[in-house]
Amino acid sequence: MTDLSIMELSELKQGYDPIASRSWSLNSKTYIDPRFVDIEKAAIFHKSWQFACHIEKLREPGQYITIDVGGYSIIVLRDSGNGLRAFYNVCKHRGHELLNGEGRKRLIVCPYHAWSYTLEGNLKVARLTEDVENFDKERICLTPVQVEEFCSLVFVNLDPAAESLSKQSGNLSNEIESYAPDLANLTFAHRLTYKIQANWKTVIDNFLECYHCPIAHQDFVSLVDMDSYQITTHNIYSSHMAKAGLATNSAYGVDNASVTDHAVWFLWPNITLMRYPGRGNFMVWKIMPAGPEETWEEFDFFLETDTPNQAEVEAIKYIDEVLQVEDIGLVESVQRGMRTPAFKQGRYVINKRNSGMREHAVHHFHGLILGAFEQYCKFPGN
Numbered sequence: 001m002t003d004l005s006i007m008e009l010s011e012l013k014q015g016y017d018p019i020a021s022r023s024w025s026l027n028s029k030t031y032i033d034p035r036f037v038d039i040e041k042a043a044i045f046h047k048s049w050q051f052a053c054h055i056e057k058l059r060e061p062g063q064y065i066t067i068d069v070g071g072y073s074i075i076v077l078r079d080s081g082n083g084l085r086a087f088y089n090v091c092k093h094r095g096h097e098l099l100n101g102e103g104r105k106r107l108i109v110c111p112y113h114a115w116s117y118t119l120e121g122n123l124k125v126a127r128l129t130e131d132v133e134n135f136d137k138e139r140i141c142l143t144p145v146q147v148e149e150f151c152s153l154v155f156v157n158l159d160p161a162a163e164s165l166s167k168q169s170g171n172l173s174n175e176i177e178s179y180a181p182d183l184a185n186l187t188f189a190h191r192l193t194y195k196i197q198a199n200w201k202t203v204i205d206n207f208l209e210c211y212h213c214p215i216a217h218q219d220f221v222s223l224v225d226m227d228s229y230q231i232t233t234h235n236i237y238s239s240h241m242a243k244a245g246l247a248t249n250s251a252y253g254v255d256n257a258s259v260t261d262h263a264v265w266f267l268w269p270n271i272t273l274m275r276y277p278g279r280g281n282f283m284v285w286k287i288m289p290a291g292p293e294e295t296w297e298e299f300d301f302f303l304e305t306d307t308p309n310q311a312e313v314e315a316i317k318y319i320d321e322v323l324q325v326e327d328i329g330l331v332e333s334v335q336r337g338m339r340t341p342a343f344k345q346g347r348y349v350i351n352k353r354n355s356g357m358r359e360h361a362v363h364h365f366h367g368l369i370l371g372a373f374e375q376y377c378k379f380p381g382n
Contacts, residue, residue, distance in 0.1 A: 065102040070158065096113075
């Protein structure tokens, strides 16, 4: 495990202040030093709630998916009693991975030596073990992982001591349900994926403010009413709310839209949840580190039907071919700037309103990063 000393943490915290208007931003070292890939896995990704799937993938007993969480393969499934469970995707015999992808099983059977486990994670069959001394099948089971259904979305957390997502996130579930009451009935319709040459935090920093929007996103600022754009920070999330623009926009058509609000949430540490103007919709955006200066993104669209209609095709095309192209260009340029000796830290632009035109949510995110580093320094083995 890569260490982070108290002295180094103190250096990283220099310039950062809990009051955003007098604070400097996160030290550029955390964006370019390869050591922070492992530090952030241990301090952040192995301690936080990570998105697994929409509940539609796990409605029936035996349905399962496998996901990567901070470099570990995890199984998430619906057990025979209709409960949600998650396990490390590791056979207790020789460590082989048990399942791949997604599907439905009555038993979990290891493809290496056919050790078989129930959907509750208990060992059911271990071939040719009759003569193995002190072999107690009842004591062998898969290692569990915390799992939670939250607003019809499934999340997992590798930290067995972590508080529930519902408790950590305060009022977030009420906000989501008020803006997206149909979320449980939406279905997966499309996925966009990107490989970006920038640190994952650079990507999130960019997402968390719209100070750059009038400069870099001319079509987007016609889609929403920028005067109504408000960003509010909470414990482990921030909400980004705006009304749809009143004039004809140049992003995509929203005529006869049933959804007229732009409602977006950032959920610590790497998930964004979105509801855009249009037909009933919800989007989940996973931002995952792929290296010290590389990020992998998955952008899932959940719609009223599994095939986007013409307006939704236009919206997806706009996000893919315009908005993402603009943002990727921005964050890759920032990352190149981070590598130079000319940049170490910057100031946050702050004004008195919780406007999208200020950078208080970036400051909030950086505070969560430093808080996670501090906990890691105090309890590195936990």
